[in-house]
Amino acid sequence: MSVFDTVLAVDWSAAKRKPPRESKDAIWLGVARGGVAEQQIYCRSRQEAEAWISSFLEQEQAARRRVLAAFDFPFGYPRGFARRITGSDDPFALWHWLEERIEDAEDGSNNRFDVASEMNRLFAGTGPFWGKPHQARWPDIPYRKAGIAYTDVPERRRADLAAKAASSCFQLFFNPTVGSQVLMGLPVLQRLRLRHKAAVWPFENIAAAQIVFAEIWPGLIEPAVKAAMAASGPEEIRDRVQMRLLSQALSRLPADELSEMLAAVPEEAQEEAWILGTGHDDRLNALAWDKPGGLTPPPLSNDCFALPAGVDWTPVDDALALLRDRLGPVTGAETVPLADALGRVLAEDAAAKRANPPLPNTAVDGYGFAGGRAEGPHVLPLVPGRAAAGVPFGGTVPEGSAVRVLTGAALPDGVDTVILEEDVNTDGSRIAFNGPLKQGANTRKAGEDVCAGERILPAGRVITPADLALASATGLARLTVRLPLRVGVLSTGDELVEAGEPAGKGQIFDANRPMLLALIRQLGFVPVDLGKAADDREALRAHLDGAAAQTDVILTSGGASAGDEDHMSALLREAGAMQEWRIALKPGRPLALGMWQGTPVFGLPGNPVAALVCTLIFARPAMGLMAGAGWQEPQAFEVPAGFEKRKKPGRREYLRARVRDGRAEVFKSEGSGRISGLSWAEGLVELGDGAAEIKPGDPVRFLPYGSFSM
Structure with missing residues (x-):
């Protein structure tokens, strides 16, 4: 049973009055009761929405129903x-301040x-x-x-x-x-809360309140929204779907779960507010879906690739910063045995179930007793028995006596110091040795390596064999990991044929797809071969439709510019989710970025050299973020140049290179069609955005292929 009888979800807009017909980017309201979304309301203006909400709350109060009203904008500002x-x-002082000043026609x-x-x-x-x-x-x-x-x-x-x-x-x-x-929005909330005596979470105690206001962010249920949009078709209005599913998810939350979410807020929330459901994305998505099941968070919103107005040529560093700021994990999670976790991305922090070592133990074979010993000879009687790894000593060692201990054995009661057997003479009933010996010598403390409850592996880490050893040693048998990122690779162009097929006049063999599929596999993702699409817009549309349903991200090559046959750019633009980043880069420049049915698309250049460089420099770190592994910078090395080059300012350049005799040498040609240079090279030399005149021996920045995990 839910804590609330009714849930109202509000998608607020700051835009001007909308047309009479239902439209996107407007104010949409969703109402759910008993776990079922009942209605979605379209409001043309903020005044219309405020009046509707106020009337609705009056009706609910009269019916003695308890209401959770969730609004999709921040209730507070950063601390201070x-x-x-x-x-x-007091956040309400700010609400009042704004309500006095904001004028809204x-x-x-x-x-x-x-x-x-x-x-x-x-x-x-x-x-x-x-x-x-x-x-x-x-x-x-x-x-x-x-x-x-x-x-x-x-x-x-x-x-x-x-x-x-x-x-x-x-x-x-x-x-x-x-x-x-x-x-x-805040002036409206201020009027509504005073008019209806609403309590605002998390600023106030809401236990006795009939009307509760809370902040929500629809991005938390984006996977369910993406699935619903794919099922309903392009005519569906996204904002309406969001409010339907959001109200439904909140209404379906059992009382104990919702109470837990309402209680889990940090101290800063008393001033800054908090987003209800944070950290419970998977649960909200499961409840939002009409058909709950294995959910995978979506990557991005349709406008996440948008450049600020007026931006034309984009420097490489700015493009990377935009990707880093706007992307995040898009894959769901599952819990797997340790044997299946190698190479997977940890979805949440892993904490030790028990300390390592769990008990104080001996680091050597020898004899244990209590306390250190001063300089000079010492003779101690031996007690019968011994302590071995996995076979503890059954009693307590009296003070002044010693016991035989083997490496890894838990220290018996009465023992805190061990002397190596090589430093001891024994007749079977006594031991003799020379001091000094410090108290605690040759022992390991409990938790000396890891304490119980301590974080041993951070979320986002790609699991290594050593990580599995650590997890096992601290009592973990299973780890929660991200589902593998599924990366689709599609080649476009009438000129392409498969290797081994007959090639007609003007046709070439597809080099990009086998290269990119292999690279995806090397990066630890799941490659999905989407084949090749002819220069036909409807055929390409069908390819993209199928790809969006089975992948988390799509890489395409060819058709990323604005020519007559560049259908990839045209389709993304038609979908209202395409940006052409003209990057100040050689080789590469045009990089088409967009969304297709909620799946991000990287439209790479058609030339193989440019396609690989753009993948390594831009798509690889972006996919790492989407896979949950974080933003990964390639490891670069400064080495002397073994070549001469004069470079003009304005673009960053990447030269195919390798290191021989401690110097970086570059391929004889910089042409993007010279695929042999990719095979010849062992990495890239990166030349900065400014002008440069490089002479042999000058330091240059070398990025080996291995630093990209290829």
Whole structure:
């Protein structure tokens, strides 16, 4: 039985009034009772939504039903922000402050940028709010985030970090506009909570409240949303699906589980608020689904690859930073025996079940007794029996006596020091030796290696044979690991034929797919061969549809530019989820990034050299994040150049290279079609973005293939 009779889920929008017909990116409300989603309501404006919610809460109060109203925007700001604005840490003081200032018209026009400007003036330097539709207006608000230090207050709340929400409540413009949602939402919450005497979690005790407000983030149930969208077709409105499934999941939570979620908040939540369900993604997804089952979290939202407005050429470091900030794990988890865990990514921290060693023990073969011994000769009587590994001594060794002990044996009661048998003479009933000997010599303390309950392996670690030894030694028989990342590889182009097939005039053998499939396997992911698609838009669409259903990420080669036959870019653009990153890179430049039915797509260049370089530099670390293993930088080495090169500024360059006699030599040609250079090379020489004139002996940065795990 749930703690609440009714769940209301609210998808809030900061945008202007929406059309009469139901549309996306609007305000959608979902209502669920008894574990069943009953209705979804479309509101054209914030005023309409506030009026509907208020009327709904009145009806629920009259019917004596207890309501959980969950809103999808932050209820608070990072620690210290409220005090800077209002002089108090009380989040409701900030709610009241905003409610007094925010003006919101029925047509969607409002003064949120003026209010944000007023708050920015209370901070030294620029920010914390940033982003605006007009670069010249509101001079107190930076157009972009660059240059904001976030020293007075953090950029993100602890709740955002814990839930892996990429958004910040200080971003007012450019997707995602969470900062604007907060400014337009908190005044509404302030009026609703006073009007209906609602308790706000986690700021207040909610035990006796009939109406409870809580913060939620739809990203926690993205796997269920992705599955529902795939099943319902492209005409379905994503926001409506989110509210239906979110209200359903919260309504289905048993009382004990929901109570546990409501109780599990850190101290910062009293000021910053908290996202309900954080850390319980899998459970919420299982309850949200109409057909619960094995869920895999989705990778990204449709706009996660979007570049800030005005960005054209993207430096390599900026592109990497964008991927690192916007991606996260997309695979589900399972618990497997140790024998099946090698090479898998740990999904959660592993803690020792018992200490290692579990008891104090001897590090050598010898004789044990209590206390150290001073310099000079010593004779001690032996007690009968001995202690061996797995066969402990049954009694207590009297003070002044000794007992025979073997390596690894638990120290008998009355023993804390061991002397090596090589340093002892014995007649079978006594031992004689010379001091000095420190107390505790030749022994190991209990937990000297690992204490019970101590974290032994962090989440995100790729399990090694040594890790299995540690897990076993500390009593773990099973580990919770990520499901392997499934990476699909698709080649596109009429000119491609399979190796061994007859090649007609103008046709070439497909080199990219076998190369990329093998690389995926070397990286520890599951390669999925998607074959090749002709230059036909509908055929390619069918390939992508099938790929999205069976993979976590898709790599394509060819068709990533904007030409007449570049159908990959066209389809991603048609789906409303495509970005063409023109990266200041050689070889490579165009990198099409997008989403297809919730699955991320990396559209690689068609030339094999460029395809491999883009995969190693961009897709490899991105896939590591999606697999749950974190962002992995390749290990680079500075070595003397064995070549000459003059380089123009503006692009980063990667040269096929190998090291001979301590120097990096590069392939004779830089052409992207020279596949033999990939085989000849053993790594890449990276040349920075600026101009360079390299002479033999100058230091250069060498990245061996092995540092990419290939």
